[in-house]
Amino acid sequence: MSDRLQDCVLVVDDEFLIAQTLSIQIEDMGLIVCGTAATAADAIALAKAQRPRLVLMDMRLKGVGDGVDAALAIHEFVGSKVIFITASREPAMLERMNQDHPAAILYKPVFGRQLQTVVREVLAAE
Amino acid sequence: MSLTDWLLDPSGLTPHGFCLSWLPGLIWLHAGSDAVIGLSYFSIPLALAWFVRKRNDLAYRWVGHLFVAFILACGLTHMLSILTLWMPAYGMEGVVKLVTALLSVATAAMLWPLVPRVLALPTPAQLGRLNADLTRTIQEQERTAALLRESEAKVLAANSELERRVAERTAELRAANAQLTEALAERAAALEALAGSEAEYRASFEAAAVGKVQVNPETGLMLRVNNAFASMLGYNRADLAGRMAWPDLLWGEDRAAQGLELARLLAGEASVYVRELRFRRQDGTPVWGRVSATLVRGAGMRKAGARLPPLLLAVVEDIDTMHKTALALKESETRLRLAAEGAKLGIWELDLARGLGWVDRRTAEVTGGTLPAERWFPLHGPEYAAWADWVHPDDRGERAAGLSLLQTGAAELVQMQYRVRRADGDPDAAEGGGGWIWLSHRSAIVARDPVTWAPTRATGVLIDVTERAEAEAALREAKADLELVVAERTAALKQRDLLLREVYHRVKNNLQIIDGLVMMQALQLKDPDGRQALMGLRSRVYALGLVHQQLMASPDLESFDIAPFLDELARNILLSGADDGVGLDIAICPLTVNLDFAIPLGLLVTELITNSLKHAFPEGRGTITIAMRRREEGGVLLVVADDGDGIPTSPPAGEDGGGYRRGLGGTIVKGLVAQLDGTIEMRFDKGTRAEIILPTPVVDVAGSPVEMAAP
Numbered sequence: 001m002s003d004r005l006q007d008c009v010l011v012v013d014d015e016f017l018i019a020q021t022l023s024i025q026i027e028d029m030g031l032i033v034c035g036t037a038a039t040a041a042d043a044i045a046l047a048k049a050q051r052p053r054l055v056l057m058d059m060r061l062k063g064v065g066d067g068v069d070a071a072l073a074i075h076e077f078v079g080s081k082v083i084f085i086t087a088s089r090e091p092a093m094l095e096r097m098n099q100d101h102p103a104a105i106l107y108k109p110v111f112g113r114q115l116q117t118v119v120r121e122v123l124a125a126e
Numbered sequence: 127m128s129l130t131d132w133l134l135d136p137s138g139l140t141p142h143g144f145c146l147s148w149l150p151g152l153i154w155l156h157a158g159s160d161a162v163i164g165l166s167y168f169s170i171p172l173a174l175a176w177f178v179r180k181r182n183d184l185a186y187r188w189v190g191h192l193f194v195a196f197i198l199a200c201g202l203t204h205m206l207s208i209l210t211l212w213m214p215a216y217g218m219e220g221v222v223k224l225v226t227a228l229l230s231v232a233t234a235a236m237l238w239p240l241v242p243r244v245l246a247l248p249t250p251a252q253l254g255r256l257n258a259d260l261t262r263t264i265q266e267q268e269r270t271a272a273l274l275r276e277s278e279a280k281v282l283a284a285n286s287e288l289e290r291r292v293a294e295r296t297a298e299l300r301a302a303n304a305q306l307t308e309a310l311a312e313r314a315a316a317l318e319a320l321a322g323s324e325a326e327y328r329a330s331f332e333a334a335a336v337g338k339v340q341v342n343p344e345t346g347l348m349l350r351v352n353n354a355f356a357s358m359l360g361y362n363r364a365d366l367a368g369r370m371a372w373p374d375l376l377w378g379e380d381r382a383a384q385g386l387e388l389a390r391l392l393a394g395e396a397s398v399y400v401r402e403l404r405f406r407r408q409d410g411t412p413v414w415g416r417v418s419a420t421l422v423r424g425a426g427m428r429k430a431g432a433r434l435p436p437l438l439l440a441v442v443e444d445i446d447t448m449h450k451t452a453l454a455l456k457e458s459e460t461r462l463r464l465a466a467e468g469a470k471l472g473i474w475e476l477d478l479a480r481g482l483g484w485v486d487r488r489t490a491e492v493t494g495g496t497l498p499a500e501r502w503f504p505l506h507g508p509e510y511a512a513w514a515d516w517v518h519p520d521d522r523g524e525r526a527a528g529l530s531l532l533q534t535g536a537a538e539l540v541q542m543q544y545r546v547r548r549a550d551g552d553p554d555a556a557e558g559g560g561g562w563i564w565l566s567h568r569s570a571i572v573a574r575d576p577v578t579w580a581p582t583r584a585t586g587v588l589i590d591v592t593e594r595a596e597a598e599a600a601l602r603e604a605k606a607d608l609e610l611v612v613a614e615r616t617a618a619l620k621q622r623d624l625l626l627r628e629v630y631h632r633v634k635n636n637l638q639i640i641d642g643l644v645m646m647q648a649l650q651l652k653d654p655d656g657r658q659a660l661m662g663l664r665s666r667v668y669a670l671g672l673v674h675q676q677l678m679a680s681p682d683l684e685s686f687d688i689a690p691f692l693d694e695l696a697r698n699i700l701l702s703g704a705d706d707g708v709g710l711d712i713a714i715c716p717l718t719v720n721l722d723f724a725i726p727l728g729l730l731v732t733e734l735i736t737n738s739l740k741h742a743f744p745e746g747r748g749t750i751t752i753a754m755r756r757r758e759e760g761g762v763l764l765v766v767a768d769d770g771d772g773i774p775t776s777p778p779a780g781e782d783g784g785g786y787r788r789g790l791g792g793t794i795v796k797g798l799v800a801q802l803d804g805t806i807e808m809r810f811d812k813g814t815r816a817e818i819i820l821p822t823p824v825v826d827v828a829g830s831p832v833e834m835a836a837p
Contacts, residue, residue, distance in 0.1 A: 015635060015638070015639060017639045017642045017643060018635070018638050018639055018642055020642060020646070021638075021641065021642030021645055021646065024645065024646065024649065025645075060631075087630075087631045087634040087635055087638075087675070087678075088627075088631065088678065089675065089678050089679035090627070090678070090679075107675055108634045108635065108637075108638050108671065108675065109634060109637050109638050109641060109667070109668050109671030109672065109675070110638070111641065111664070111665075111668040111671075111698050111701075111702055112664070112668070112698060112699070112701055112702015113701050113702050114698060114701055114702070117701065
């Protein structure tokens with residue numbers, strides 16, 4: 001499946017500014033952001049359409065479903081790698097995230113070169 | 127000089143006559159006198175020796191011999207005085223005088239102690255008196271002998287008289303004997319007639335399993351007892367028969383009453399009596415016996431001329447075991463009754479074979495008199511049916527099912543609890559209990575038909591457990607109330623946790639947004655100083671965000687361990703703003719802190735690390751050390767140091783009071799240390815070294831700090 005994935009990154013976050021910041025950092029690495037989504041449904045639709053190699057997934061999303069729901073669906077239909085970005089460290093939430101075998105989990109606040117380092121590692125691990 | 131010369135003529139001395147000038151008158155006077163004295167002195171001891179020799183019985187004969195020797199020696203001295211008149215034999219005279227002196231001294235010395243002893247010897251006068259007394263005694267004896275001889279003669283005379291009379295008496299006796307022989311023959315015949323029945327009686331008496339006693343009713347003495355009676359009382363037969371009185375064997379308290387009855391028997395008012403009474407065993411313990419006694423009057427022997435006294439015949443059965451068993455049973459019943467009363471236990475019984483029921487008084491009271499107390503009633507009768515109506519309608523089914531199990535024998539034990547109408551009408555209880563009481567019912571089958579195995583008898587107890595049931599209900603209610611409160615409190619706590627998490631989440635999200643804004647703004651700036659200032663701002667924002675991240679992960683949402691926080695903070699600052707050549711050396715002790723401590727501390731460390739990164743490593747390599755430990759004298763020591771060369775160009779001018787550079791960083795550091803009630807000391811010898819002493823934070827947490835989970 002991975003050979004059919006596009007060399008781009010999907011950013012999912014319901015906060016525009018955060019999504020924007022993440023996008024800047026991704027582009028700063030020389031990668032292409034193939035879209036940003038604020039809801040689980042949008043995220044799944046975009047992922048199906050763009051087939052990104054990597055998804056940056058926020059846990060809390062607007063509308064129905066959270067980051068894990070979206071990630072599970074994307075994992076099933078597309079097979080992208082997912083890096084969760086969450087403000088939560090609650091055990092219940094961590095357990096849900098681990099259902100999806102995430103490539104990495106980043107905790108907000110994500111700072112400085114933290115994101116870039118993790119993205120580089122994840123992509124290199126392919 | 128030879129001894130002979132010395133004795134007879136020592137060195138030419140003159141004879142004694144010379145001193146008397148050889149005057150013939152004087153010479154012969156001395157010689158004559160000495161001769162007479164000497165001869166006399168020879169004569170006296172001869173007489174003495176003769177006397178002593180003849181009288182062997184004398185006491186102290188040795189004194190006599192001493193006198194003989196001494197007087198003889200004296201005589202010899204006088205003879206030698208005569209010799210020395212003409213011959214100077216003074217040696218010999220001296221020797222003889224010496225001998226005389228020794229003998230006289232010995233005699234004199236021994237005579238004194240002898241005097242009292244000799245005085246104690248009887249004198250001839252005393253002996254004479256004794257002799258006279260003896261003579262008188264002998265005379266009296268002779269007189270007595272004479273009298274005796276006289277009496278003997280008289281006795282002889284009397285004896286012959288006696289012999290005569292004996293002969294007469296013998297003749298009389300012989301006649302009487304003939305009569306007696308005749309009578310004895312008659313009696314023997316009579317006894318022979320009795321012998322058969324007597325032997326029979328004796329055998330039955332001796333061998334009887336019950337105790338048998340014959341008593342003399344006048345004296346009370348036991349004339350005969352059998353083995354059974356003796357062993358019942360722990361005696362030997364020989365100890366009782368003919369030795370002990372019947373009343374003495376009775377237990378003290380029973381003796382008087384028994385005596386009365388005996389008197390009635392003797393008076394002929396009663397012909398027999400039967401009584402249960404206690405005897406005293408030989409070991410002093412009581413034993414119960416049933417006595418059947420009768421009086422036998424001594425008839426039938428008159429023919430033989432001897433009237434036998436009346437006889438009390440008693441048969442004694444040992445009923446001790448029976449009696450004690452009965453007593454124990456009674457005691458046990460009493461105990462059971464008391465226990466039942468104490469426990470407010472009602473007892474009832476079912477005779478299933480006959481279809482009858484029985485209840486005790488307490489049960490009857492519970493039924494309000496619907497069932498009769500202590501009387502059998504039919505189970506199919508109206509009383510029992512009426513009682514069934516007393517049961518609470520909701521509980522009737524259960525009770526009927528339970529009783530059915532018992533009556534059909536399906537269950538050995540039936541245990542249930544049901545409500546019945548209150549019989550006593552206690553107003554207090556009726557108020558709360560609504561007129562119903564709770565009964566605990568326990569029952570069991572006690573007998574079954576041996577053939578059909580159907581239960582024939584069942585018994586059980588009823589206990590009023592209303593109080594317990596009510597207490598249990600109250601307890602259940604109280605518990606439910608408490609659980610409700612706990613649930614409410616738990617829900618409130620959960621709500622509060624939820625809210626706190628939400629707040630922290632929003633704070634973090636907002637900080638992330640601020641970070642994004644700052645980053646975007648920085649990208650717009652062309653001025654490198656302005657960009658760096660904005661990047662410094664991002665570090666500070668990150669420190670605030672990280673504190674909230676730690677708080678969210680902590681169980682109580684209030685406190686967390688500073689060590690992993692500082693570790694993560696330092697690594698991320700380094701990751702975002704440093705060259706790869708800069709390393710970290712972190713050694714931080716575990717320390718539980720809250721928001722108020724963590725935020726200033728996090729910002730403080732951020733400032734110090736950022737400062738080192740900015741100034742210390744122009745070459746892009748070096749090490750930043752962050753250490754924190756508890757001080758023995760109290761408080762904690764935080765050290766942030768680098769091994770770079772960031773020495774300020776003009777330290778005195780470039781430092782303010784806290785020893786830190788001027789500028790925003792310096793102000794923040796100084797202000798935060800003050801806010802934390804700490805002190806800071808800066809050193810610039812080998813790199814920059816900040817030593818900050820802070821009071822140990824006091825964290826008011828419900829959970830133990832040890833349980834803080836590291837993120």
